[in-house]
Amino acid sequence: MDNNRRNYRILIVDDEIEYQNVVSLILEDAGYSAAACSNGREALEYLKNNDVDLVITDLRMPVMTGTELIENIRQMELDVDILVVTAYGSIEGAVDAIRLGAADYFVKSSDLDELIMKVDRIARMKRLEHKADILLKNQNAEEVFLDSKNPQYCQLLDMCNRTADTNINILLLGESGVGKEVVANYIHRISNRADEPFIPVNCQVFPEGVIESELFGHEKGSFTGAVGNRIGKFEEANYGTLFLDEIGDLPLMTQGKLLRALETRSIERLGSNKRIHLDVRFIFATNKNLDKEIEQGAFRDDLLYRINTLTLTIPPLRERREDLPGLIDFFVRKTEIDQKKKDIRIDEDVMDHLLQYDYPGNIRELKNIIERMIALSRGGRVTMAELMLPGGGSYSMFGKGEITTLREARGEFEKKYIEEALRKNDWNVEKCAAVLGITSRQLWNKIGQYELHRPE
Numbered sequence: 001m002d003n004n005r006r007n008y009r010i011l012i013v014d015d016e017i018e019y020q021n022v023v024s025l026i027l028e029d030a031g032y033s034a035a036a037c038s039n040g041r042e043a044l045e046y047l048k049n050n051d052v053d054l055v056i057t058d059l060r061m062p063v064m065t066g067t068e069l070i071e072n073i074r075q076m077e078l079d080v081d082i083l084v085v086t087a088y089g090s091i092e093g094a095v096d097a098i099r100l101g102a103a104d105y106f107v108k109s110s111d112l113d114e115l116i117m118k119v120d121r122i123a124r125m126k127r128l129e130h131k132a133d134i135l136l137k138n139q140n141a142e143e144v145f146l147d148s149k150n151p152q153y154c155q156l157l158d159m160c161n162r163t164a165d166t167n168i169n170i171l172l173l174g175e176s177g178v179g180k181e182v183v184a185n186y187i188h189r190i191s192n193r194a195d196e197p198f199i200p201v202n203c204q205v206f207p208e209g210v211i212e213s214e215l216f217g218h219e220k221g222s223f224t225g226a227v228g229n230r231i232g233k234f235e236e237a238n239y240g241t242l243f244l245d246e247i248g249d250l251p252l253m254t255q256g257k258l259l260r261a262l263e264t265r266s267i268e269r270l271g272s273n274k275r276i277h278l279d280v281r282f283i284f285a286t287n288k289n290l291d292k293e294i295e296q297g298a299f300r301d302d303l304l305y306r307i308n309t310l311t312l313t314i315p316p317l318r319e320r321r322e323d324l325p326g327l328i329d330f331f332v333r334k335t336e337i338d339q340k341k342k343d344i345r346i347d348e349d350v351m352d353h354l355l356q357y358d359y360p361g362n363i364r365e366l367k368n369i370i371e372r373m374i375a376l377s378r379g380g381r382v383t384m385a386e387l388m389l390p391g392g393g394s395y396s397m398f399g400k401g402e403i404t405t406l407r408e409a410r411g412e413f414e415k416k417y418i419e420e421a422l423r424k425n426d427w428n429v430e431k432c433a434a435v436l437g438i439t440s441r442q443l444w445n446k447i448g449q450y451e452l453h454r455p456e
Helices: 015-031 042-050 068-076 088-099 113-140 141-145 150-165 180-189 206-215 251-265 290-297 302-306 321-338 348-356 362-375 394-398 406-424 429-436 442-448
Strands: 009-013 031-035 052-059 082-085 104-107 170-173 198-202 241-245 266-269 276-279 281-286 310-313
Touching: 009 015, 009 042, 015 113, 042 052, 042 068, 052 113, 068 082, 068 088, 082 088, 082 113, 088 104, 104 113, 113 442, 141 241, 141 321, 150 180, 150 310, 170 180, 180 198, 180 241, 206 251, 206 266, 241 266, 251 266, 251 302, 276 348, 290 302, 321 362, 348 362, 362 429, 406 429, 406 442, 429 442
Parallel strands: 009 031, 009 052, 052 082, 082 104, 170 281, 170 310, 198 241, 241 281
Antiparallel strands: 266 276
């Protein structure tokens, strides 16, 4: 039996029980997994609690029409395809259903073999989309970040290419979030050490009493809690590349030990006098002004001279505006997959703001903005209400800078959005529901959920 078919789940929605049974039998004989509901409300309840790949729905049903069911499914933003079943004389309704997002239609009087062919085609397209999604999800963002049209960034990449196979120490400078680790990993990947380990270490995240053990390793009993021998990042990176990020935050005492390791190309584990000789390529990075750190006594000048054989400055995102369209497209497509949303449309004024914003947090901030606005989007559309750039007004929903969960943020936004829509429509629930694209009942439920009250 075809596992692809068995793992493909189909829900049949039809008020004729006999037709349900016939179609279920035909689909299961073809190897598909099928379930059935008698009306749209039952189907929506089933979809809330079960994973479904395809809904086959009749258009003309009591309780809820097939068209209404499609609209509700799209509002739920489920990753499910829809095949509508129509009578011979009502093809026009099927065309309308396709405009709403149905994948195809089937005339009820036709041969059921044709139905299987249509289901096969939709399932095959789903598998192809899934494979494409996996490729995109697993795509190294490095490839996107390095596909630059910016002359300064291209010049930096050229310097990386020319020095990749050397052992000179490289210092990467740039603001937080510009992608220093991406560049360091790129240097390693195109070097003659590419088959060996690339070991990144953020010097900022380890307390002073821990960083030396992390870098150099330790022997059993060398300090309280050292219950066994442990190799450090230097040994772990042997024959490969060690990337020390935020080197400007390294404690002064550890700076001295690092300087000695660079000079001798060897280390000693904590608690041991045995020297371990290493063959490691070093790349360093910081967002600090190391000259100023030296003036303030926070960084050793002799260490700076040792690590900056070649210094490369990575431009901030606001100086790489020609790369923004590609980066935005990548993060949108990747976020669609991560959040299980399809065909996200970004309003033109939103895109204008994204292209003009300065991104003080650089690529990391761009990624967060896109993830947030897609999470808050409705019906696959991103408007200015979901953009929420700092200083844009709506950002204040997060209070005085404290971080909240995405669910809480979305709920708070939805509450304020509905309350504002009700106010603008003079609390006319029917009219407001039409504007919001939901039913009056759904809006009444939201009013109760968020305890909204019309002002006296």
